[in-house]
Amino acid sequence: MTRRGWLPYLLVIVTAAVSLAGLAVRPATGVSGGTADYVIVAGAAGLRWDDLDPQRTPTLWQEASRGAAGWLSVRSAHHTTCPADGWLTLGAGNFAVWDPDRVTGACAPMSPTLERPDGIGANLPQLASVVRDNADNQPYGAVPGAMAESVRCTVAVGTGAAVAAARPFGRVDRYQPTLPAQPGDLFSRCALSLVDLGTITGSGTARQAQVAAADALLARVLAARPERSLMVIAGVADTDTTARLHVAIAEGPGWDNGWLTSAGTGREGYLQLVDLAPTVLTALGRPAPEGLFSGRTATVADGRAASPADSLLGVHDANERAGAQLGVAGPFFLGLAVVQLLIFLLVVPLMMRARRHAGPTGPTPAAKWLVRGTEVVLIAAGLSIPAALLADAIPWWRADRPGIVFAALTFALIAVGTAAVRLSPLYKRTLWPLGVVAAVALGVVGLDLLTGAELQLNGVAGYSAIEGSRYAGVGSVGLGVLVAGALLVAGWLAQRVRRPWRPVLVVLAGGVTVLLAGSPYLGADPIGAVAVTAGVCAAAAISTGGWLTFPRFAWAAVAGVVVTAGIAATDMHRPELERGSVGRFLAALGDGTAGPAIQRAATSSAHNLDSPLTLLALGGALMIAFAQFSAWGGLNRVFGLHPALRAGLAGVTVTVLVAGVLQGAAFTVAGAAAAVAVPMLVLTTLRVLEHAADRTRPEGETDGPGGPGLVRIPRDRDPAVS
Template structure:
């Protein structure tokens, strides 16, 4: 069993797609930036130059994450020049970002000095956990030419010198853009709405027209909306046009998603196009590449039903509401279930509280099933264009509610509904199938989805997110535990290993879940579950074999990952490389900060705590029933232990704290409470030894008596 788990884990983690470096080289790179520029600002009539460049070149959505929660213009331009998450010190906390207006001196007629650059570099090195060095891009090229004060922030070297500088791009820039191999042009900021915004976009388009007219041959022109201009995150314009950048989607190894690019990817893209090496350990981004498959028209690619920015805005607004409502409803449901479980416990004497009515039990069971299906239903709801309507929260809630009702009715009307483990296993199967199918089809439901992750936040762009991982792990292992009750004891670990191995591959494969840390966590959970699925306790020998399998997967993948070039390594390889050269401190600091923020900010933390408290009541109170359930069905106890181990490891190592555990609890705890309630109601039924089971429910294979008829004790 250990060998099977190890082989599955290494196979899923080690195989990676070869990097796609099909872009062309250039003698010059011109980077034209505009703070706040979004795809819905472009129009073939009002912005003909931007539209033409987008039509000819390669395009994508630009995530402008920096070291700040909201990337204002100063942060964006500084991050561009650092190739890493950087921040410009700012005192303002208002609703709008301040324009980029650094202090500059011009001691000669050639270049300029950014007077605050040294202190800014020191601040990013000492106070921020990313290790960014503003000016790393300029230090990697022969010469930079900046047009505009904001552009100077990206073109300045770490000590503040801008090689060549002009306050603005001249009306006739002929010959200027070939004086340095990297020219950075500020097209002006775009903010507000209505006519004012349109005027700013038209001014940026007119300046870009002068850039296009003056660009030298064999040059790469990059256009980027380098930051937000308001205190809210958005997705922005990314265009690359030149030899090798003709059509197609922009992407990078950092995002792993066609059509998505990060702001930190622009600096390594510049150096790759110029044929220069990236500075060692300074850049956090990856060079952009081009993939085919993009529709020919800009409208069909980026606007209308394909407007990822509009969807991400709606997702950010609705996600918080959804999980807060889900947490509140599940807590209320648990509180209502407690008195029913107290009354459901059968007493030995002739007197005792009346048993709950059959109708009350039926309604509570349906409510618990509906609660368990809430997140899978939300994932399915993300397949609909709910975000395009005037009241997206209401539309999303209605669609999600419809899917919940459909799923609950299907579980209830199934012929096997009366069997003790059927609701638990059926809900788990739905959860694992929904997430698994989404991964097989490119994780389209999770990208910018309410139950997924947002490209604006910049944490993940492809594969399985924290919520999806929790739902998938809980569903898969609980399903394995339920199915294991069908077969004899010696073969139960086989079921857990087979389903668990599939889960490891799907989570860890870069073609599917793209989460190697999550795959290692799932491996640990599967090993624990397989070790105790036949019953008994987690003895030292069982724990040793489980730990050995998890360690084998981790070491095997680490060896394979470390053999790759540094630019192609995954998160495990990069972490071990950083530990080896002594630079892992910032990464560990970032993980700790991310865990702290997720622990305090996420409603899923509340769901995780509520789920633990409810399970503790079910197991340790006289009215719980969970101990009896685990005694009758040891494979379920094994599944619960495996889920706990997997979600805790994944949450801590991925910097998401209890997010993964909260999603798992929301999926598994309601139906676990339902199953414990059924055990309580039929605790006095005549049972047979475990070896004589006739179905998946073990000794309690069928609910045969009315909860209102007290059985003899």
């Protein structure tokens, strides 16, 4: 095998080809709903699934049982989507904002100026300035009224419906402040009608009365609906600063019982507010305005139990879990950042005392119990995020005190994992703790992705469907943990094989990671796949030791460009509505409309800078710098003994930086990776420093009082591999 020097390179090429092939294969999508002659959109700001009841809201319950349904994320261009923002976003088909002022407490009542000069339609004189503000001050390229401009005429009933149905210059074609007692042919006068069912606020009996009124109004709308019409019912907005998931129902020919979904979410049962406008136009057979909509047309997936009680309420209530996640995630990551930074500060004196000197004046070594106790604490810190992911497998969010229950579960899992690593017979081996913790991180995230990313969806260490940034696949935190685990495991294993085979192991681990991050079957994060590709190429280039020379850099760059170009070409050849983020960005770059996308990424990065994960990333970088460049550090010695480990860290660094820039995630990915990698690298450094002053005897000299004799090291192996 060693005579076949071409074999490792062949395996690298095969691994890259298989990874690209895996990214090109896409699963079957949901079934498109039927077309209709008329569409009626009935919206109620604040309407949630737990508002529905078969006795109190029989009409809503019947529509949810007959049609396709799901959870609606009402994210707009505003931090809090108040009713005016929600209706405006619905009409724009893009993230829009009515009033950019910060909301505190409850949303102000929606009271736009409505003029009725002819008694048929209405005018919104404020809308022209709202359109300008969205064009000048928002990064989404939203044009309020884009949906109305795509049809011949619209009917609006109620104030909120007028905001969504108005054309960009403020004209509402046909307007009624309330539904007439005898609607007659009101909903057949135009292909698109919108009805404001009211705003649902508060709690208790007052809220139930508002929902009952909306249900009664919906019953009257249904009684007046024309033949071959599609009914869309949506909770179009929040009513205060507490964000939630809301009701989404589509009922009509071809929209039978099932899960609503879209290519924008990639998750059965989840829909975005911006998906409603393209869904309406597709159902009417009208083309969407080019380049103005951010949403995707909804489709219907089988598998939902007909009764909302069995699919959307009770133990199936995603809003309950997502709300609990938002309340717990911030304190968890802030606590993790503070604890890890304190650990690093306490470890610095140990590192300074751990490096023994050959002379008689060196510092007194720290007590063994203190060093071993610090190792246990570092292992626990490295297992924190994987433990938090596993804790989401248990429904802690249903407890009366969900935060306390989550903390208890996470601490218990950390304790079990730490004990398993510490009590292993192989624990004394230098790289064993690092390799095992990295393997646990890789295994937890990888297994979660292979089983549908259920732990990350609405999970504390995952992403929230309420925030609407991601609904499927690997999130920013998961990507950091996945990459840190995969490349550190690759470096650990590569250190145990002959040098020519080290790039093969790195590329093999990287190929699996690229598939986990970018496969359409697992959530399709092409930007994550591109970032992982860049990191794997850098790691493979220096995995055999030495520096990143120009030939190594050239080969790594060529490999990265080839794989990235393959991902981009695959994405670009898909239909427009099925393209991922890479394909959409390249298409926008080609037609000169990529400016808003770049601005959105910059805005997102600025928003993510206040995350506790930024502290973890910066603190971890400072700790690594101290360990590598200070006189007491010892990390250079670790990398000298284990060059494949240095390659793994280099790959992680490249990946998290590329992902942070391209995804607009700032230091979120880097912070998650640092939370796993830095504690274990510090632990490994402490162990290597304990042997910094070890010496070997000249060859041929026997053991004596001065110490052991020479340990012969094969030329193709590095010392201290174990």
